[in-house]
Each structure stands twice: as C-alpha cells, then as structure tokens.
Amino acid sequence: MSMIGARILAWYKSNGRLMLPWRVVRNPYATLVSEFMLQQTQVDRVTPKFDAFMKAYPDIFALARAGRGDIIRQWVGLGYNSRAVRLHAVAQRITSDFAGRIPEDEATLRSLPGIGPYTARAIMAFGYNHTVCATDTNIARIIHRLFFGLEIPPKVKWATVDARAQELVPSGKAHDFNGALMDFGSTICTARKPACKGCPLAGDCIAAPIDHGLLQEARKDIAGKNKPRIPFEQSARFARGRIVDRLRALPAGSSISLLDLQADIEPVLHPVLRGDILGIVEALQDDGLIRVDDRKTVALV
DNA sequence: AAGCCGGGGAC
DNA sequence: GTCCCAGGCTT
Incomplete structure (x- = not known):
C-alpha cells in the first residue's frame, strides 16, 4: 500500500x-x-x-x-x-x-x-x-x-x-x-478553506500550504467568467419545486384540477413565472414526475 | 461544451 | 450575493 x-x-x-x-x-x-x-x-x-x-x-x-x-x-x-x-x-x-x-x-x-x-x-x-x-x-x-x-x-x-x-x-x-x-x-481539504495546517498529508502535497487569499483570488477569476444567473425564485426550477410540493400535499391517490393547481401556485410565484405554469407542468410530465389525465387533473405519477 | 435539474448552507 | 455540494441527462 x-x-x-x-x-x-x-x-x-x-x-x-x-x-x-x-x-x-x-x-x-x-x-x-x-x-x-x-x-x-x-x-x-x-x-x-x-x-x-x-x-x-x-x-x-x-x-x-x-x-x-x-x-x-x-x-x-x-x-x-x-x-x-x-x-x-x-x-x-x-x-x-x-x-x-x-x-x-x-x-x-x-x-x-x-x-x-x-x-x-x-x-x-x-x-x-x-x-x-x-x-x-x-x-x-x-x-x-x-x-x-x-x-x-x-x-x-x-x-x-x-x-x-x-x-x-x-x-x-x-x-x-x-x-x-x-x-x-469535506473537513480538511475543503474547496473554500483547506486546513493545510495540521493536515496529515501536507508533507506529501504539491499544493500545500495553500494560501487562503491566493485561493480566493484564483476562484474569483473563474467566477468572473461565469454567466450571470437569474435569481432562484425566478427560475423554472423554483416553480417546479412549488408544483411538486403542492402535489405532495395531496392525499395519496388523489388529484387536483389543473385550474386549481394554477390558482394555488400563482400567488407564491414571481410574476415572470406566472405565464409559464402550463409549460412547466408539461415538462414535469415529460420527466415522469407528474401525470395530467384527459380530464385535466394533476397528480404525482 | 453548455444548460438543465432543487434547495439549503457556508462564507 | 456567490459558491458549493458523494452527478447525470439532454441538446
């Protein structure tokens, strides 16, 4: 070894x-x-x-x-x-x-x-x-x-x-x-704040000792090239999460009408998302997470 | 290669 | 506010 x-x-x-x-x-x-x-x-x-x-x-x-x-x-x-x-x-x-x-x-x-x-x-x-x-x-x-x-x-x-x-x-x-x-x-050689002081492998490590400020600067250069992200609350992910959570709250085996779902979800969504609900519901269905039947009622699959 | 898919916690 | 996290799938 x-x-x-x-x-x-x-x-x-x-x-x-x-x-x-x-x-x-x-x-x-x-x-x-x-x-x-x-x-x-x-x-x-x-x-x-x-x-x-x-x-x-x-x-x-x-x-x-x-x-x-x-x-x-x-x-x-x-x-x-x-x-x-x-x-x-x-x-x-x-x-x-x-x-x-x-x-x-x-x-x-x-x-x-x-x-x-x-x-x-x-x-x-x-x-x-x-x-x-x-x-x-x-x-x-x-x-x-x-x-x-x-x-x-x-x-x-x-x-x-x-x-x-x-x-x-x-x-x-x-x-x-x-x-x-x-x-x-997750405890010693972390991404943000490596604890090289006291690390049992420091003597074997090319990078040690890592200077915290230097690491931060290097990371900043990468971050500068990152694309701007929209706030999480305005993302489709957020809306998906709220929809799935609403369906989780239903008694097992029951469903909710698409209209009622929309009415329940819209108030907790950022305005920019409110027109997207039907498309998001469709995407969730494609992902196998929810089911919309022919009478427009929705449930977890 | 880049975007999408959740959300909570660290900093 | 930004970045990170025992990644994988689709385009």
Missing part, C-alpha cells in the same frame, strides 16, 4: 464519519439508495432522510413494487426529484432483469438510468468493496492538490486525475479508502 493510502486510512480510523447510516448498514441496496440521494446533495441533508426511506422500502423488491408517487413523497427535501424517478426505475430493472441482485460491474451499472461514472464506481466500492475509486469533485480536488498542485485553474484533465486516483486505492480496502477521501475532502 502507498504511504498516502496508509496515512489516509489511519486518519479515517479516528476522524472519519464512521456512523453515517449507510455506512452502518453497509450493503449494496443501502449504497444504491444513499448514492442516489447524495448526488449533488450534502451529507447533512441526506442523513435525516435516509433512515425513513429505508424503513419505507427495506429492500430492492419493496422499492420496485412501490408507487412512484409515494417514492417522490419520500424524496421531499432532497431536491432533484428526477433522481427518485430514476431510482425507482433502477429498482424495477434490477428485480426484473437481475433477480434483485444489484450489479457489481461498471458496464452493467452504467446501463441503468441515473447511474453515471461516479455512481457506478461508488456502488462497486461502497457496496462491494471492489478496488476502484469513485472519483467525485471532492476526491478529484484532493488528488489534484496532492499530485498536480492547486486545482484552480486545473493543471491536468479530469481523466488524468481519475487515473491517479485509481492507482491509489489500497487493494481490498476500497470502502474505507473512498469514505476516507470523502470525509477528508
């Missing part, structure tokens, strides 16, 4: 978040659920939702036969509701095509909806302890700093960083190693 691998595992043993619910349960199904929840969503937001979800759907079969609308209800507070739709589809595919056994090879995992390069490897590493690195933005940042220097601006391509990450995984210890890097990235 590499020196860095050993150091990071030692750090994890005493500083890692070993009690995260999906680490305690530690099986491929729990990994599948948690990884979908964790896509672009912080640990602290997922933690309280995970247990309730697992209680409602204890295994892949329970999830597969559940109503999609109920799953979307369970998803409240997590955002990116399409993930719930895809997770449900994955559960159905796995029960129908693989007898409920969650695949453990990258190609098969990647063929499932909502499972990309990161999530496939995360399931392999966390669910099956296969020797791969689930390189996410967090791990990529750490590897970049360690071997190529400060990541802003990027010195090498993502593929180069990822290749270096794969080499680093200690054989047979992928679960702990990946967890260690992620915990390390």
